[in-house]
Amino acid sequence: MNYYFHIPFCRSKCGYCAFYSEPSPDPGMFDAYLDKLERELDxxxxxxxxxxxxxxxxxxxxxxxxxxxxFCLIRQKLAPEAGTEISIEANPETVDREKIRLIRSFANRIxxxxxxxxxxxxxxxxxxxxxxxxxxxxxxxRDAEFPQWNIDLIYAIPGATRRDFFNDLATAARAGAPHxxxxxxxxxxxxxxxxxxxPDDDEAAALxxxxxxxxxxxxxxRYEISNYALPGHECRxxxxxxRGGLLRGFGPAAASFDGALRYAQAASLTEWLAGAPPELDEIPGAARLNEIFAVNLRTASGWTPHLWSRVPGADGWEARLRLARSAAKETSPEFFDISPGRITLSSSGLLFWNTIAEVLL
Ligand code: SF4
Incomplete structure (x- = not known):
């Protein structure tokens, strides 16, 4: 099982972001959030x-x-074993040595x-x-020696040149981030x-x-459209x-997948605290399979018969080969790389993933 905890608070709201979060929260809200989380985990x-x-x-x-x-709540309720990947998102202006030490004692990825x-x-x-x-x-x-860590970058920012973005890439790589x-x-x-x-879409594609x-x-x-890692440093x-793995989400706006249904918690702290029921995303099973199929085609490794057989409710591999061939016909044969043992997208296919997903869905 994969667990996601949505911590819905930010110091201020970034100009491009529409993720659900409460800017400049009162610390009393933190306690209400943690109390409710404890009840849910219980x-x-x-x-x-x-x-x-x-x-x-x-x-x-x-x-x-x-x-x-x-961290104590998660340790007590989920009892993660030594090999469990535990990731946390961090913003530079909200960390200091004490917090990073504390995080490192709990998480192995930041x-x-x-x-x-x-x-x-x-x-x-x-x-x-x-x-x-x-x-x-x-x-x-770096000092805390996280075995896994990532730097998030944004490109095609108005006013930024190609050189500016390439400098960002080099700075991140030189900093030692393996992802x-x-x-x-x-x-x-x-x-x-x-x-x-x-953004300028053509410029974004060129970058x-x-x-x-x-x-x-x-x-x-590149192991996924937006993600790059040194070997062994992919985000598990x-x-x-x-790949359609089971997901259990906690906190406002957190999504879950139980193998058949996807559902999302209310995107409002007040409603979530008041016990609003999650919203179900009820789509037929065949459409759900196609959605999972499309999502993992964003990765460089795509699908093999073995990976596909592990998807909850998966149909046969032959059906997937037929679907991929028909999508290739409808879009472009150059977008797909299809063999009996693997289905992936080419580099141009990844670039046009949105078009392919529309056809697959
Ligand atoms: S810190 Fe992250 S979640 Fe918060 S507003 Fe900025 S981009 Fe959105």
Whole structure:
């Protein structure tokens, strides 16, 4: 089982972000959140975790005492074994040596939201963080010797040149991060600076194509459309979820998948605290399978008969081969690489994944 905890608090709201989170929260809200989480964790039998992911929001907005309470709750209720991947998202301006030490005693993977190493481009994004805080956070993470860690970057920021983004990639790689996530700027509906932050799609595609070459000197490999890692440093939580693994989400807006149904908790702290029931995403089983099939085609390794057989309720491999061949006919044969033992997308297929997904769904 893969567990996701959504910590729905942020210091302020970044200009491009429409994820559910409460900016500038009152610490009383933290306690209400943790009390409710404790009740939820008490309420159900929970199978042992393969992965645990603490995301948000900004989990590191919690002070050390509340972070420790969160970690103790998870330890007590889920009893993760030594090999369990435990990830936490962090923002540079909310960590210090004490918090990083505490996090390291609990988690073996940390993901740092850098977005850009340029103060100017972070300002464009409406992202509140100083250069000093950013570099200090990286030093702290390096000193703590996390076996797995990630830097998040955003590209196609208006006003940023190609060289600026390539410098960001090189800076992240030189910092020693064995995993780098690169997201094209996609301001979501409802984001504070949505109108101002419209990326140039052609430029974004050109940058995406160039990323593997820029990261080649450090031996990174693209293992998913937006994710690059040194061998053995892929995020196991995400890999499991992309492959249709079971997911149990806690906290407002957290999604779950029980093998048949997907559901999402209310995207409102108040409603979640009041016990609002989760919203069910009721789609027929065949459509669910196609959705899982499409999602994992975003990865470089795609599907093999063995991986597909592990998807809950999976149909036969022959049916998947037929579907992939028919999608290739409808889009472009160049988008797919289909053999009896594996179905993947080519580099151009990954670039047009949205079009392929529409056909598959
Ligand atoms: S991008 Fe992250 S830190 Fe910024 S508002 Fe969204 S969840 Fe919070």
């Amino acid at each position: 309420a159900a039998p929970l199978p042992p975790p393969d992965t645990v992911y603490l995301g948000g929001g900004t989990p590191t907005l919690f002070d050390p005492a509340r972070l420790e309470r969160l 993901s740092l939201g850098v977005q850009s190493f340029s103060a100017e481009h972070r300002r464009t994004l409406g992202r509140d963080c100083t250069q000093q805080a950013l570099h200090h956070a990286i030093d702290l993470i 780098i996530s690169c997201y094209s700027l996609t301001p979501e509906e409802g984001a504070r600076l949505c109108d101002r932050l419209q 995406w194509e160039e990323i593997p070459q820029q990261l080649a000197p450090w031996e990174f490999r 939580h995400n890999v499991n979820v992309w």
